[in-house]
Amino acid sequence: MKKLQKSCYNIATSKGFDLSLIGLQLLLIASEVQECLENIELNISNRAKPFFSRFKKNMDEFETIRKKVSLCDSSTIKKNNNLAEELADVVIRVLSFSEFLEIDLLSVIEKKLKVNEKRPFLHGKKF
Numbered sequence: 001m002k003k004l005q006k007s008c009y010n011i012a013t014s015k016g017f018d019l020s021l022i023g024l025q026l027l028l029i030a031s032e033v034q035e036c037l038e039n040i041e042l043n044i045s046n047r048a049k050p051f052f053s054r055f056k057k058n059m060d061e062f063e064t065i066r067k068k069v070s071l072c073d074s075s076t077i078k079k080n081n082n083l084a085e086e087l088a089d090v091v092i093r094v095l096s097f098s099e100f101l102e103i104d105l106l107s108v109i110e111k112k113l114k115v116n117e118k119r120p121f122l123h124g125k126k127f
Contacts, residue, residue, distance in 0.1 A: 004109065011113055016122045023075040027062055029090065034059035066125075 012019060019025060034056065042052060077083055098105040116123075 004106075007113060011116050015116070015119060021075070022077065027066075031059055031062065 009019070037052070037056065044052060095105065
């Protein structure tokens, strides 16, 4: 896992991503979840629809702003925080869901890293 983590870090930084922008990084993680939602057809109850709609609206707004302005980020990690555990929860949920969907996630990650290595600086976007 550490080798994969280091590889992801090296590719991201070589493409110009400033991983010290903590708030932005967490928003970018959420935007990847939004992209996942765009790849499924939701069949959800009427009670749940407002939550999905609100999430989509917020992420669309973030994407619009991200494309127009350079986001400054002076976020800091709080003392005695649970950030590491929360990031672990994100990965655990992704791994569990991938197993449920019978996705060989390691294989997909390895392929995606090769794609990302060939992408332009900042993936051709303004961050």
